[in-house]
């Protein structure tokens with residue numbers, strides 16, 4: 001490669017990067033695109049081509065680096081430069097005015113103060129750290145002190161600049177903001193996932209957090225996540241007098257902020273803006289669950305300072321759940337994985353909180369009685385955080401007299417087996433283990449993300465396998481062959497091979513994930529972790545006695561009985577044997593043993609000298625203990641450094657042993 005050639009490439013690369021950054025800024029920050037998608041793609045492709053020809057010219061802040069390279073093994077902990085706190089909530093105008101009054105009292109005067117009034121985006125908190133203008137880390141909130149390092153994923157978020165704009169950027173800045181997914185993008189993704197037999201998500205927030213926690217950042221890159229910045233965790237080389245100046249500086253540096261934010265004087269103006277946003281809520285592109293009100297003057301923010309867990313200078317004024325009235329057309333009875341038969345309300349379609357709603361949950365038979373609901377009833381429904389709305393009351397005055405009593409089924413709607421009432425009497429259950437609906441649900445569950453994570457095996461595909469009588473239970477999945485699958489509609493060699501590869505991978509899952517997939521009642525992700533840690537291998541768990549199970553922390557009778565009952569069933573026994581024969585070999589989960597902290601729950605708080613808090617927690621876990629974040633009756637030991645506050649107090653109140661860092665180091669032998 002000759003030098004002039006290289007110089008030309010360098011110049012062109014720089015030009016292209018500038019143009020792409022500029023286009024991103026116009027699109028994501030200013031909401032005012034300057035070029036078409038086609039033009040953008042052309043610039044991007046030219047840059048990729050040049051960087052491929054000149055790999056030595058690739059830099060980590062090039063826009064091409066938003067698309068990641070390798071898959072992470074896991075996320076490592078990352079200590080925040082200052083705690084990522086949350087906000088106090090208020091629900092009514094009276095409570096909001098109390099907050100204003102108490103802030104004023106604290107400041108000892110009653111000025112018409114200025115507030116920054118921002119939408120509260122219902123997303124996932126995400127901290128972005130820029131050093132000399134370059135994005136060096138993306139960190140989740142975690143427990144507020146230590147989050148997870150998800151840098152590769154954060155880089156893929158739309159509108160997150162890999163390098164801040166301008167020459168005069170702070171030498172270090174930890175930007176705090178919300179990662180979120182727009183309502184329309186969420187609906188479109190779910191629709192496509194459903195068609196492809198992949199897992200759908202319950203709401204945009206859930207979708208966003210699941211996407212950000214993918215180990216393979218190329219998956220995250222395909223998800224339409226956006227970002228909006230609203231606070232600073234720490235900064236060097238810049239200072240801002242007000243929240244307004246800070247948010248303006250964010251935009252100038254290329255960080256997106258919400259256009260709905262206003263800077264307003266006095267409580268009345270804030271209250272009026274709240275009312276306005278409630279009215280605009282449906283029309284806003286993303287889910288908003290309230291308004292965040294912050295004292296605009298940062299010097300006053302400083303004087304107001306923090307309470308134990310939240311700042312005095314800001315408050316979240318939440319929106320009430322949105323409601324609508326409609327009509328209950330019919331009740332449909334669904335059979336779940338464990339046989340529970342639950343009522344679902346089929347509604348006259350109604351527009352609520354940005355989406356058309358045509359069904360709602362009714363939970364169980366007790367709920368029908370509590371509501372006193374009849375078929376044909378005029379009802380009020382509510383949509384809180386989640387996408388699935390619930391029926392909150394019957395509008396009895398609007399009844400016409402044509403409403404009909406709801407017939408609670410006595411036989412399974414799918415296999416006609418006589419239903420039984422379970423012990424707690426809230427659920428009715430189909431006792432037929434071979435009920436086709438239960439089999440379908442069990443297989444879907446085994447394939448789901450928290451369990452065996454078999455992509456491409458969703459509701460539709462499971463149904464195809466069952467209809468073709470290729471499988472009867474989860475063990476049969478492992479006997480499938482390409483020839484079986486290609487006979488089915490919409491399956492090709494490639495998708496068949498993909499599925500078999502996924503199944504192959506599932507054979508060596510960690511024991512806890514394997515257990516989740518068995519679909520044992522009460523054994524969710526948490527329960528499975530406890531069992532896997534305590535017993536290590538499936539063989540050991542199969543020999544567990546009731547006594548051994550009940551001895552475990554957080555294992556109650558319901559879980560213990562469910563596990564023993566499941567293991568005692570001959571068909572489950574048989575399935576486990578067939579899984580084993582198919583080569584299923586879950587990876588044992590080792591509980592650290594032999595350490596001096598074995599079995600102890602330990603809280604580390606305050607400022608430490610020799611170790612960071614993170615290192616101290618790691619040491620606790622290496623030595624067999626459990627590092628917890630809050631002090632309770634279950635806490636065995638608290639390690640407190642200078643500045644330890646409420647946790648130390650709590651420990652003293654509860655009589656929990658407290659040691660300092662020096663003693664901790666002695667005990668750990670450091």
Ligand code: IVH
Nearest residue numbers: 086087118119120121125178230231292311
């Ligand atoms: S300020 C001290 N501003 O709501 C500053 N938070 O509990 C704390 N959120 O965890 C956050 N929109 O994830 C702030 N405009 C906004 C926000 C916002 C959404 C989230 C954030 C935080 C939670 C408040």
